[in-house]
Amino acid sequence: MRRWGAWILLVGAALIWLLHTVRLKLRQTPQGTPCPGPGAVELPDGTFTFRLDPAAFRAEFPQLQSYRCRELIPGDGVCTGPPGPPLLLLAVKSHPASSARRATARRTWARPGVLGGYRVRAVFLVGVSPEPRDMALLEEESQEFGDVVLWDIGESHHNLSLKERCFLRWVGARCGQADFIFKGDDDEFVNPPALVAYLHQTPNAAHVIHGNIQCHAVVFRGGKYRVSSALFPQDTYPDFPAGGGFLLPRVTVPALAAASERIPVFPLDDVYLGFLVLAAGLRYRHDDRFQVYGMKDELCLYGEAFVVHGVLLDRAEEVWRGLYEERRCNGMGPFPS
Template sequence: MRVRLEEKKYVLNKDYPIIEYTCNKCLTLSLSYLINNKNVCRNDVPDKTIDILILITTVSDHFEIRQTLRSTWLNYTRKNTANVRYVFLLGDRSGFALRTSIIKENAKYKDIVKGNFIDSYRNLTYKTMLGLKWTVSFFSKARFVLKTDEDVFVNIPNILKLIYNKSEDFDKTLGRKCTSIQPVERSVSSNSYIPKSINNNDTYLPFCSGTGYISSMVLIKEIYNVSINVTFFPLEDVYIGMCAKVLGAKLKDII
């Protein structure tokens, strides 16, 4: 279910005129859940605040990496009972053995959200939007959302200090390692290759690295809602930057 912002029009500044970044309800992602762990959002203590929800993009067969994260920095979540919660975001892969393995893994840890799209690098935008859809639909009471990748170590205590000290700054800000000038990758051998048929500009709009960015739930909801009117782009961090641009949100280096 898409939660829509009513009677609000978005206009993108004309500083990147070659590509049409906005559209009229052109992004109709039929994202559904093959695995959904709504119980991650459960809060048995009424006055307890969930400060951060962490969305971690991972690859289906990277079980050992997920195990490493569970046994290291994700220990802080106390198996999703603390004021910081997390889920792993997966796409689908063919093969009975792998699918069975994911089902068993989820039965044990109950920390996976899996979508109905092929699990591939070029589908990272789908994976991230699945995470935002899940967040807005089931976990909108969290104060902040941190999106990161499976190969990143997150210092949760430092992140908590940051939001406690500057929480008001994030209502209209995406923060982390952000860039204002990034050349478009034209090498066909690169995972990030973008042909001119998709983007004829030499540089991207400003964006924050997909290795990790954080914002308030307020802005995350707006990004998800406006995404229906933002032209799909296969690089998820660039796409989120496009949504932020349409919203007039700020990007800020904070780490």
């Protein structure tokens, strides 16, 4: 009986080991799908190999694959001017209807100026709206402030990836002198003084992408961020910076733009950037101060953060005044003009 018991235990252990091996293998390869067809892109990251089949992307999101970036407002004056301090460009995704958000940003964190040895300048990245009034107001803003780039992209959740791709082209053509680019949204509080201090304090800041890095995030099969198994059969994504806010050094832009010419346009903009980063062979630096998922609503915590996502307009103005005009937290000074 003892021999039978030992034999059963040995067989059980072998079966457990075999099951674990099979599960691990399944995680690293697409499940229940044929081998990718001709032209498929394979991107290994050292843990997984991610496969993108252009045919699947053309079938499910043809408009993302066929669109060619066409500027209606080129924003060609955003980065012009005489030589001066290095440029920190705040590139902000916005909607034509969000004029109040852009106005708040221009009064607070997106105002142009020189800060800590950097020239700070904002540009708002916008698609088209079917509302004529929104488009007329946007045209007026562009004429007054000169800080708008408008593409003939319809505003939608999936089309944010096209803004990512078109922005990389725009930077290469019209703003190649930007030393660092902060990418974010217009419903945020952004902290340029903290960003500039971070750039001064971080060794080799110009050689990595900075953000709140999501490591092998799970693929959602339902809801707003749904991705079908036919489009992307694997159950995890490559690492990517959360889209609420991250920093790109100038040296990364040409490699990302080149990758965007051969990688299918993924329908989630932050994941799409992750694929581009992997294809370009670039590296990340994670920092929790990119508070892209919100934080406790305390004034001095805003002073430590680089970006806080989802901040109401009135609150963004209150925070800016408290930090940089009334100086209600230690170490906070005025934003230079």
